[in-house]
Amino acid sequence: PERTIGVIHHNPTLSSPGYNLFSKGKETYLLDSDGKVVHNWRSHRVVFCAYLLPNGNLLRDGSESPESSEGFDAGGAAGYVEVVDWDNQLIWSWSARPARRVLTHHDLEPLPNGGCLLLCWERRTKEEALAVGRCPELIPDGEVWDNHIIELKPDGNGGAQEVWTWKLWDHLCQDYDSNLPNYVSCPSEANARFDINRCPIGGKQGGRDRTMIGKGVASSHAPVGQTGEKDWVHINSVSYCERRDAVLLSFNVHSELILVDRQCGDIVWRWGNPVNYGGGTRLDQRLFCPHAAHFLEGGGSGSGSGSGN
DSSP: OOOOSSOOOOOTTTSOSSOEEEEETTEEEEEOTTOOEEEEEEOSSBOSOEEEOTTSOEEEEEBOOGGGGTTOOSTTBOOEEEEEOTTOOEEEEEEOSSTTTEEEEEEEEEOTTSOEEEEEEEEEEHHHHHHTTOOGGGOTTSEEEEEEEEEEEEOSSSOEEEEEEEEGGGGEEBSSOTTSTTBOSOGGGOTTSEETTOOOTTHHHHHHOGGGTTOSSOOTTSOOOOTTOSSOSOEEEEEEETTTTEEEEEETTTTEEEEEETTTOOEEEEESOGGGGTSSOGGGOOOSSOOOOOOOTTOOSOSSOSTTO
């Protein structure tokens, strides 16, 4: 009979072999290619992101409730990270503190050493934003969210330690206030730093409405976001390349991928939208609101592209 629910079509010649992992609400399911539930895990919290580890353990995030996000009212908000075994028994857990100022979001990246990378927002006040050269008119929410990459390592006592942190805030530039130390006369000459006043029109919603590309006004075909809104870059994925010891980030609002050298912390490669650093026009844009950028296993040996290497 014709399938009407679950996996409605499966062509083995066009699909990768193996299993599929996905989360819905507090449940995470492991399915075979025909949609049969092989295993499932239930969390005490809503799960946004989960990864099945080679040893059968599950790495997942969690959000207790919209109120627990402490005002970080944006898609992908989480707050907790934990690893459970095949039988859903807790191995270790961690949460960002203080909750009012920082919150994990969107993605995790398992590491070969048993730890993981995660994304974390940090709320920055209007005064802090002005101190690094943000234009006052680009702070419509009265605050700006910084983005961190944090590496966690299990401590052997049911918790985890932060062993490495990278902050976008430490890699900003601007041409607005020449009295500040991060001032550059031309952002295109400082593409290893991120221009804090590069704010696409209409924020997240504006970038996701293709009718707005290249226009100076918001379209009526989608909800209008705020230019310079607090979640101004909306990083939505993190990926690690052990061979390069580098971290790949997806900047959704700015339609760009950024590669960070984990040893020195520098931004060493950018691709997708050179308009962000004055390196081209909208006709040179190659990415549009990217999501889930990841390194590919066994990629080529070239030194240019982050994806596939």
